[in-house]
Amino acid sequence: MIGAPIVSLLNDLPGLDNVSNEQREDGVDKLTSIKSALHVMKNNEIKRQLDKCPEKLNIILNYLLSPAATREEVDVCIDILSTCVEALDGNSLCLAFKGSLSSGLLSENDDVTLLCIKTISNILSRGTRESFTLFAEKEILSAIVGCIVRPLEVANKSAKVLIVMLTNHEMMTSANMWNFVANELSKFLQDDVIKIRIQELLVECCCQSEASFRAISSWEMFDEIIADSVSDDILVQLNTFMVLSSLASCEHGFEYLQQKNIFKKFSELLVNVDSHPFSNLLLPGLLKFFGGVCQHKPDQVLSQHPEFLTKLFTQMTLGDTLSLETVAFIARGANGKRILNSEKEKFISICLHLAGSLCHSTDTNQRVNGLLVAADLFHVEPDSSDNNEISSILKEWWMNLGLTWNYLLEQLHKPFEDVQIATHNLLANLLPYHDWVLQSFNNSAGFIEYLLGRQSAIGRGVCLSKYELVCRLSDSSKAREVLGDRVYVKLQAYRANGPYYAGVQDPQVAVERD
Template structure:
């Protein structure tokens, strides 16, 4: 097979229009199993294929990319860097998007290989080319460059190299290309900083983290919005949150929430600020965050009770996030009538607003009502039951009506609420005491879509797995539910054939 590949390469080099020969080589390469392809082509000279990339023929370039991808992906990273370093650098600087992405992907393979990376760290040219690719117009090229560079930072040697003066200066040169490119660099920095406390220290020492944080108070509102998103990603790691607290950024963001009332442009960045604290709360401690930064919790309630659909949606998502934990439920409960008013409003949204707001409201309610078996203390069961009954005079009927409306996404969300209460004794008591509800659960025809069938199957599973199910629902109902579970979500009852012999 290696001989046939060599023959095809020779044929390609001897013709003026090699498209047909390239197609033949591609077909031959794809007929060789990838597991053995590396051995078959490792000794081949691919200069002719690399040379053919410099063409105005789109078809020719695409065939060359397919051929090179098949061959080079089969080679070891060490072989790649030793044999094709210059070609890969040239590929990053090529004018064709597919060529750039292939070269960047291959460089990424080299950078994540513990031995191959030592070869590429000897030269800055390739890495500088990758950094400059972040400034490319095509976002797909920039994203692949960022992805490949992130692999460089998984070792101390790689971190040392990336933050050496020559590469760091290249990074800063690329940042001035445009606001968009600057934020791509921030994206890289945030991803690198999340790898480990050590990588975070490199980013801080480079000055790039401080530059990002300075964007939070910039005059350009659009830039400020993007900065908030970046800082939110920075807070995903414990060392990131510790740094933000130590540097006073948490207080700064809290003050931005307070000052939003007097800023006519606050609607642009306020959702991001709320999401920031919501994420921090769920990763650390809802109680600590809400007590330390009361402006956050107050603003979430204010947004939920307001009239701006965009703000309402963010508030609903945040409340669901907070309420997904026991500590978050307790924090919300401590606010007393304030949260009760919000919960009543959530019920209103679930029934009357646009579909997107209804879905987000139902999702949040399901999270608020969910308790894992080990969390079902007497106090918490009483809490979720009281919240459920705040939704309506007949809350089960209300959610049931939503689940029968001709909107598949609402149907699924309603079943998530049923599932949330199905594992709790008070919910089972309510389900069995509601006429016709158990029949509704067991009736497969009420779930027309795949997602709805899956959601109902989860509900049945929650009922069956509860330790209190037999006592609350009765052994006969439990037997029917177990049969449903055993048959699976997509079971269809077979219809007996009716004989028609002799019928006219």
């Protein structure tokens, strides 16, 4: 039977304590044989062979965790278990490793810890209700929480597992683990860096689950997030701005911040920011906070806190590019566009003037920033792609931005990848959704030739960004109507051939117009 030797090899593995060199070498040979056998087997075959006795894999994990294990033995064991973890279902993984997972999580070897985190992740995502007994395992929960202080890769992956667990309100509640997790997390709040990691973790859980939000928001450490937002430590305060901006992205989080008068407090800070000793740090943080919230709730923020938009316009008159980027971020949403357009005179004379100046700057970095801002300004959400009101607003914005196809073509021929990619991003946001710009560009020399020509895209990033532009156009009914069926067919062929296709290139791409 294919794979049958695996179980017998597992049974034959010698221990690592009080063994001769010959027995040790025999163990390494058996581990290598298991690794080789697994590598030629498909996942369903591995699963079939090990499903009847998944606990046998615990032999490998114990081997891995032995203090006597050499680096070679550890590497082979990790390879074996990584293959099995991908092949087995959640219940089998739970049976195989449950008894040793906490020890593996506490290993000083990050690779071992990452393997155990991946195992738990697969148990949670692939298992049945029975495998969720992990929620009641205090040793495992404690060990996962402890990983948040480890190097960033370990911390981030353990956080993802914790998010899965903490957003399963039913299981956390039935296992009576809310207070236990809160107590474990509170052990690590003394370090500011780890404290921010924990706050980000809690807010992510709150955003994903309103039920979990109700549990977590009662924790004392959650109240500390609000307290930190007015801390005398400017760096702690700025970090908290980012965390609270994320919380405001969900309805219940937004309402919570309103109840805590956070928006009112931050508005007062914004009004008086010039007198703050660290205004050069505080102002960008406040603008980013309100800009992030505006992405989700532009109506409420801009109507209730007009001082925010006033401050943005004031800063843009001083050439502040962060304020310009914040306005562009707000403009990504349809309601954001409407509200900004309600201040049309200021928006055109200040915002579009600054954006256009950057797009035409002789400084390459400024030009890239200007093009990226323009791409955000003309970003259209799928549900607004056929909105005539939005299209009309953007047409007026485009006319006042001062960009032409000839100028953009000039940028696309410059030997700067960042400039080319930023230009592609702008065109991808603009062309597929508005017949007025398609008609204008279609009548411009070199437009169709550039779209269809392969020789114009050099470099991986440029090839991918141009391919994205072509794909969006090939999906656009407006593009088909304006450009004609012949061009549409060629766009479809470009798409089908992928971003890196070279093929047989003609010196020029000539297209007969319909």
